Amino acid sequence: xxxxxxxxxxxxxxxxxxxxGNVAIIGVSDFAQSEMGDITYVEMPDVDDxxxxxxxxxxxxxxxxxxxxxxxxxxxxxxxxxxxxxxxxLINEDAYAAWIIKVEMSDESELDALLNAAAYAEIAK
Amino acid sequence: xxxxxxxxxxxxxxxRIGFSLPETKTQLPKGNIWRExxxxxxxxxxxxxxxxxxxxxxxNFGVDTGFYPLGxxxxxxxxxINEEIANMPAFTGLHPLQPESTTRGALEIYVGMDKALAAIxxxxxxxxxxxxxxxxxxxxxxxxxxxxMSRGDAARTKVIVPDSAHGTNPASxxxxxxxxxxxxxxxxxxxxxxxxxxxxxxxxxxxxxxNPNTLGLFERDIKEIAKLVHDCGGxxxxxxxxxxxxxGMVRPGDxxxxxxxxxxxxxxxxxxxxxxxxxxxxxxxxxxxxxLHIPRVSGFHGNFGIILRAYAYILMLGREHVKMAGKLATLxxxxxxxxxxxxxxxxxxTVCKHEFVFDGLLEDNGVTTLDVAKRLLDYGFHAPTIYFxxxxxxxxxxxxxxxxxxxxxxxxxxxxxxxxxxAKADPEMLHGAPHCxxxxxxxxxxxxxxxxxxxx
Numbered sequence: 001x002x003x004x005x006x007x008x009x010x011x012x013x014x015x016x017x018x019x020x021g022n023v024a025i026i027g028v029s030d031f032a033q034s035e036m037g038d039i040t041y042v043e044m045p046d047v048d049d050x051x052x053x054x055x056x057x058x059x060x061x062x063x064x065x066x067x068x069x070x071x072x073x074x075x076x077x078x079x080x081x082x083x084x085x086x087x088x089x090l091i092n093e094d095a096y097a098a099w100i101i102k103v104e105m106s107d108e109s110e111l112d113a114l115l116n117a118a119a120y121a122e123i124a125k
Numbered sequence: 126x127x128x129x130x131x132x133x134x135x136x137x138x139x140x141r142i143g144f145s146l147p148e149t150k151t152q153l154p155k156g157n158i159w160r161e162x163x164x165x166x167x168x169x170x171x172x173x174x175x176x177x178x179x180x181x182x183x184x185n186f187g188v189d190t191g192f193y194p195l196g197x198x199x200x201x202x203x204x205x206i207n208e209e210i211a212n213m214p215a216f217t218g219l220h221p222l223q224p225e226s227t228t229r230g231a232l233e234i235y236v237g238m239d240k241a242l243a244a245i246x247x248x249x250x251x252x253x254x255x256x257x258x259x260x261x262x263x264x265x266x267x268x269x270x271x272x273x274m275s276r277g278d279a280a281r282t283k284v285i286v287p288d289s290a291h292g293t294n295p296a297s298x299x300x301x302x303x304x305x306x307x308x309x310x311x312x313x314x315x316x317x318x319x320x321x322x323x324x325x326x327x328x329x330x331x332x333x334x335x336n337p338n339t340l341g342l343f344e345r346d347i348k349e350i351a352k353l354v355h356d357c358g359g360x361x362x363x364x365x366x367x368x369x370x371x372x373g374m375v376r377p378g379d380x381x382x383x384x385x386x387x388x389x390x391x392x393x394x395x396x397x398x399x400x401x402x403x404x405x406x407x408x409x410x411x412x413x414x415x416x417l418h419i420p421r422v423s424g425f426h427g428n429f430g431i432i433l434r435a436y437a438y439i440l441m442l443g444r445e446h447v448k449m450a451g452k453l454a455t456l457x458x459x460x461x462x463x464x465x466x467x468x469x470x471x472x473x474x475t476v477c478k479h480e481f482v483f484d485g486l487l488e489d490n491g492v493t494t495l496d497v498a499k500r501l502l503d504y505g506f507h508a509p510t511i512y513f514x515x516x517x518x519x520x521x522x523x524x525x526x527x528x529x530x531x532x533x534x535x536x537x538x539x540x541x542x543x544x545x546x547x548a549k550a551d552p553e554m555l556h557g558a559p560h561c562x563x564x565x566x567x568x569x570x571x572x573x574x575x576x577x578x579x580x581x
Contacts, residue, residue: 035518040573063569064512088574 002031002124005096009111010120011072016096017114024073024103024111028060030095031124036062039091042084043069044101049077051103053110058100060091073110075103128563129180132580133167136177143171184563186507192533194461196480196510196522197291197339199369199391201454206441207394207434216433221425231429238406238436245439245447246368247378248385248408252417253427258366261386261405262297262333264420268384268409269331269360270301271416278358281330285359287316289340289514291366294333303330310516314340314473318349325353331360335367336380339514339522341458341477351381360384360413365405368392369526370455370479373448383410393435404431453527454479457534461523464538468545472517479526485519492548492555494519499566500547500558504540 004010009017014032018025033039041061051057056068057077079102084090090098105111115123169177187193193200210216219231239251255261266284273281284298285306295305306324311317316334332354336344344350354361363377363385369392371377377385389404390397397403404427409417442450455478462471462481469483485494498508498521510522525534548555559565 038570040570061573063573065515089570 002029002034003096004029004031004117004121004124006117008096008117009072009114010117010123011070011114012123013070014124015070015072017072017111018099019111020102022105022108023078024075024105025099026072026101026103027099028069028091028095029120029124032060032067033091033095036060036067037064038062039088042088042091042100044080044084045077047077047080051075051077051101053107053113060088069100071103072114073103073105074107075105078102078104127180127183129184131177131180133169133174133177136169136173137167139168141168141170141173143169143174188528191505191507192525192529192537193507194509194523194525194537195507196341196482196524197366197513198397198510199366199388199479199524199526200397200507201369201391201394201526202528203394203396203434204438204441207437210437211430211434216430219429221429234429234433234436235426238432238439241436241439242387242406242408245372245376246365246385246387246408247376248382249378249411249414250417251406251408252420253404253406253432254421254423255386255405255407256423256428257403258364258386258388258391258405259293259297260403260422261388261407262293262362262364263300264405264407264422265362265384265386266297266301266303266330267420267422268407268413268416269362270303271419272360272383272413273330275416280328281359283328284330284362285321285324285332285354287334287338289314289316289335289338289516290333291335291339291364294335294364298333308332310338313475314338314342314516315344315346316350318346318353321350321353325357325359327358329354329357329359331362331383333362333364334382335364336377337367337370337478337480339367340473340482340516341367341480341522341524342473342475343478347380355381366391367479370451370458372451373444374451378408378410383413384408389431389435394438395431395434402428402431404428404435406432450527451479454525457525457527457529458523460534461525461538465541468542469521470519480522480524482514482517483519483521483523484517485521486545486548488545488549490548490552492552494521496552496555496558497521497541497544497548500544500555501540502559503561504543506537506540 014029016027016029039060039062043059045057051071053071053074055071057071058069060067081099188200188202242251255264282304283306284303285308286294288307289310298305308321309317336347338344351361360383361381363382365385365387386405386407389395458477458479458481468487470485470487472484486492494511498511501508512520
């Protein structure tokens with residue numbers, strides 16, 4: 001059974017969002033990492049790139065498969081977790097500590113379309 | 126199997142040679158054409174060379190050594206007559222730049238192959254330039270684009286791909302600069318026609334489909350799908366990776382496909398794996414025929430030796446026996462599926478074509494698909510394709526092909542049943558499999574994270 005952290009928002013494509021003012025901190029859920037298996041590479045956008053809700057902003061590669069990362073919100077990338085370049089396994093170790101990018105949201109109402117922990121638990125089975 | 130992992134350079138001893146050349150009677154060329162540093166070639170005797178490569182070959186597993194039920198790959202036996210024909214000096218001595226008047230025989234092979242493939246697929250003509258299946262996909266999508274551009278229809282930038290598709294389909298579309306739209310499958314594993322309808326419009330270049338699909342299921346609604354896609358102005362691309370069961374029975378051209386590729390190294394028994402050489406000829410319907418010459422995706426005329434082998438195979442089988450290949454491949458797959466469904470989870474229980482997918486063991490003992498695949502190696506079988514298609518979490522994709530006897534299929538079934546028993550009795554033993562191979566479970570994660578790409 002995978003962990004679902006309370007207080008975060010989730011997308012149906014298994015990204016989590018932590019809201020910090022108008023900045024969305026984005027990662028992937030514990031369910032996503034357990035389905036992927038050992039993650040070997042994280043492809044991330046650069047700082048200042050624009051991401052668009054529903055479109056891919058990068059990808060995860062694992063021994064088993066590769067999967068696109070879908071942006072849960074739109075906006076400008078203000079930070080990326082460069083530590084993941086050398087240590088992609090951080091996502092396997094703690095998916096909720098290993099954030100991937102931080103996005104300055106252009107439309108905070110997009111958050112309304114995301115799921116809370118309880119609703120996400122229904123999907124991540 | 127004896128473990129052997131030496132490099133030929135490790136056998137090298139200074140001064141040791143495996144040949145002797147006569148003293149030259151003429152003067153050697155003068156000038157600065159001579160290299161100044163040593164060649165860095167291994168210095169070995171003939172017997173060193175023979176033993177080295179023979180030992181390496183024995184570390185390998187291929188269709189010549191055992192059953193290879195690798196789903197989606199059609200690892201059928203490669204008849205030796207193909208090799209015999211391809212090794213005839215009249216063919217091996219050909220050079221692509223020699224005068225055309227001296228290559229009429231080779232041209233005849235192309236013409237004959239074009240006719241044979243057109244008859245088998247219902248396409249008009251083929252190009253033989255593409256050197257692999259995915260290379261064919263790229264060629265096909267370039268043709269799709271040429272077709273739309275010729276009509277001034279530049280807005281068609283999206284390609285629809287089912288969620289069960291081979292990964293190469295969206296990859297080829299992306300390389301061709303097209304956007305990918307995924308259409309979902311229904312519970313029964315087939316493309317959801319209702320989900321397809323709203324995706325169709327003036328921005329759709331076409332749809333890429335594999336039929337039977339990657340679950341080994343025939344897309345029954347193909348006629349309706351073809352009509353819908355054509356009505357919206359798009360084209361249909363047929364991924365020929367799964368053509369084997371349809372050989373001589375059903376033709377993509379009759380289903381409504383406009384462009385397709387064939388994997389000669391799958392369906393037409395040419396060598397497969399180890400990186401090629403492959404061949405992915407692309408066929409087109411009348412509609413696309415005017416553009417067939419445009420994509421120049423390889424030099425000369427593709428991999429002639431492979432096309433020749435495939436042509437030998439087709440002529441050897443002839444019209445009647447081409448039909449038998451597809452039927453027997455389908456029969457073999459269904460036989461294994463029905464014989465094992467009481468110990469392996471069968472998510473879609475309908476009749477399959479040449480391959481089918483289990484979703485792990487029926488009883489959950491913590492034994493994974495990977496464990497089963499590794500254990501199969503202990504019993505001398507190549508593992509099936511695992512963790513593909515992505516629709517199921519513990520996918521095991523089995524394709525026996527038509528070249529296996531009933532005895533081989535029964536032996537495989539017996540081993541699969543035995544592994545299911547072992548999973549109940551001793552799951553730990555399976556987590557540690559394989560136990561009898563020279564290498565057990567390589568650390569794929571570290572290999573991917575910290576690859577060592579150079580030999581020191």
